[in-house]
Amino acid sequence: MRWIWIDRFTEFERGRRAVAVKAVTMAEEHLHDHVPGYPLHPPTLMIEGMAQTAGVLVGDVFDFNEKVILAKVTRATFHTHVRPGELIHFEAVVRGEVRPEGAAITGRITRGTDLVADIELMFAHLDQSRDPVEPGDGNFVFNEDFIRMLRMRSLRNLGQPAPTPDA
Amino acid sequence: MALSHDEITDKVREALVDALGVDEDEVTPEARIGADLGAESIDYLDIVFRLEKAFNIKIPRGDLFPDNILQSEEFVQDGKMTAKGIEELKTRLPHANLSAFEKDPKVDDIADLFTVDMIVRYIDLKLGQDAG
Numbered sequence: 001m002r003w004i005w006i007d008r009f010t011e012f013e014r015g016r017r018a019v020a021v022k023a024v025t026m027a028e029e030h031l032h033d034h035v036p037g038y039p040l041h042p043p044t045l046m047i048e049g050m051a052q053t054a055g056v057l058v059g060d061v062f063d064f065n066e067k068v069i070l071a072k073v074t075r076a077t078f079h080t081h082v083r084p085g086e087l088i089h090f091e092a093v094v095r096g097e098v099r100p101e102g103a104a105i106t107g108r109i110t111r112g113t114d115l116v117a118d119i120e121l122m123f124a125h126l127d128q129s130r131d132p133v134e135p136g137d138g139n140f141v142f143n144e145d146f147i148r149m150l151r152m153r154s155l156r157n158l159g160q161p162a163p164t165p166d167a
Numbered sequence: 168m169a170l171s172h173d174e175i176t177d178k179v180r181e182a183l184v185d186a187l188g189v190d191e192d193e194v195t196p197e198a199r200i201g202a203d204l205g206a207e208s209i210d211y212l213d214i215v216f217r218l219e220k221a222f223n224i225k226i227p228r229g230d231l232f233p234d235n236i237l238q239s240e241e242f243v244q245d246g247k248m249t250a251k252g253i254e255e256l257k258t259r260l261p262h263a264n265l266s267a268f269e270k271d272p273k274v275d276d277i278a279d280l281f282t283v284d285m286i287v288r289y290i291d292l293k294l295g296q297d298a299g
Contacts, residue, residue, distance in 0.1 A: 071209035074185075074213065095216055096219055096220060099212075099228070100228065101212050102209070102212050104213060122213050124208075124212070
C-alpha cells in the first residue's frame with residue numbers, strides 16, 4: 001500500500017493555491033475497519049490528504065529542496081461524512097506567502113457543493129526551524145520516488161490544457 | 168488612521184487565541200508566550216503570519232522573535248548573556264522589557280521576555296515606523 005491520500009491534482013497555481021481530488025472506493029481496506037458496518041473515509045486521512053495537497057504546493061516553491069513537514073494541525077472542523085463512491089476535492093490556499101521558515105495553509109474539503117471540512121495547517125522547513133534536527137542523508141520528504149512520481153504526473157503542466165495523444 | 172493601544176491589544180489577543188487555542192482571558196499583557204500560553208516552536212511562525220495579516224505588515228524573520236542570538240560565544244558564556252549580548256538584545260529587541268532580565272541574564276530565561284505586552288509594543292513600534 002502507498003501512503004497517498006489524493007489521486008490527482010486538478011489545479012495548481014505556484015506558491016498560491018492547489019486543488020486535488022480523491023475518489024473514495026469500497027476497495028479501500030480501511031473503510032471496512034474504521035466504523036464496522038458503516039463504511040466512511042476517516043477524517044484523519046482527509047487531514048492527511050489536505051497535508052499532501054498543501055505539502056506539494058509548499059514544496060514546489062523551493063523546487064522540492066526543502067524538507068517540508070506538517071508541523072501543526074491548527075484547526076480541523078468536519079461537517080459531514082464521506083462515503084464510498086464519492087469524489088472529494090482538497091483545496092489548499094497559502095495564507096500570505098511561503099517563507100523560508102515555512103507556510104500556513106487554509107484548506108477546504110468539498111464534495112460537490114457540500115462543505116466537508118475546514119482545515120488550517122502549518123508547515124515547517126525542517127532545516128530552517130527554531131529547533132533544527134540533525135541533518136540526514138538527502139531529502140526524506142521529497143525523495144527520488146516522489147519526484148519521479150510528480151514528473152510522471154506532470155505537476156508543472158497542471159492548469160494547462162492536457163496534451164493530445166497526437167501532439 | 169492609527170490604531171489605539173487597545174485596538175492593537177485586541178488584535179494581538181485574537182491572533183494568539185487562534186494560533187494557540189487558548190482562552191481570551193488567558194491572554195493577559197504579562198502572559199509569556201511559551202511558559203504561560205504553551206507556544207511551541209512552530210507556533211511562533213503561526214503567530215507571525217497572523218500578525219502580518221491582522222495588521223497588514225511584513226515581519227522579517229527574527230525581527231519579533233530573534234532565533235539566532237544564542238548561537239554566538241560572543242554573546243553567551245557559561246549559560247548567561249554577556250554585556251555585549253545584552254547590548255545586542257537591546258538593539259534587536261527594542262520592544263522587549265529587559266530590566267528584570269538584565270539583573271540575572273540566564274539564557275534559559277530568555278524565552279520569558281516574549282510576552283503578550285512585548286508583541287503589542289512591537290506592533291506599536293512597527294506601525295509607527297511604517298506611518299513615519
